[in-house]
Amino acid sequence: MTFFRRPPAFSILRHFVLLILPLALSGAVTAPVTVEIAPAKIERRTFDPKHPPAGMPKLTPPEVGTCVYQFACSTEAQAEGAWLGKQPAHVTEIALRATLTVTLWTPAGGPAKILTHEEGHREICEYYYDQAEQIGRRLAQRVLGVALHARTKPAMTAELDRLQKGVIREFLEETATRCDFAQARFDAITEHSMNPIAENVAIVRAIAAEEASYAQTRGGPGARPASGAGAAAATGRFPPTRPNAR
Secondary structure, three states: OEEEEOOOEEEEEOOOOEEEEOOOOOOOOOOOEEEEEOOOEEEEEEEEOOEOOOOOOOOOOOOOEEEEEEEEEEEEEEEEOOOOOOOOEEEEEEEEEEEEEEEEEEEOOOOHHHHHHHHHHHHHHHHHHOOHHHHHHHHHHHHOOOEEOOOOHHHHHHHHHHHHHHHHHHHHHHHHHHHHHHHHHHHHHHOOOOOOOOHHHHHHHHHHHHHHHHHHHOOOOOOOOOOOHHHHHHHOOOOEEOOOOO
8 A cells, every 4th residue: 555645845944934835746756765956046136225125124224235045845755565454654755855045135336245245145055055965865765664653544644744844854954054054154254244354265164163063063953052043043034244233
């Protein structure tokens, strides 16, 4: 007997709201492990500081620009076996799909340093997203073959749902959460673009700091310093640019 499960998709916004979105994917899983990483979607928008567009994140003076990014992940899974009998079913197929969107907001006619700084945030996003395929495949492979001991359809649904949400959670911890840490360190190094340090140098230092922290904590949930995701939550958006702040 075959049981096919399509759970919600999760995404993390830099407003630090965890969204549960309905997933409407056509077709079925066609290989034991399928990983689809969509090309990163980058949008660069300028605005008139005196008349910002309605869809732009609200800035708090002295902020003059911002970078908003979103990592998203969804999964599908299939289980087969005599799950209504004595033998457990097993996960036979799993598909993982991921996306990244980045929007840079900079003032029209503003200093070139502002745009360069926001592009630095974009580069950090793409650095961690570049690892998405490897991470997604490793996590999906780990779930393949897992035994499911449910004996009813609702229980099977719940069991598969927990497994898939676990994959999504770990995927976002390995991409979005690590990116958050590096982004916060980048802003600390550059003083939100006030420091004359070259952005490429700051990017290297920020990523090195994140990777050193990750090596120490092994990426355990809740093990990251408050300068990472917690700092982002405090601002309400991630990450802003404050070139005039002192």
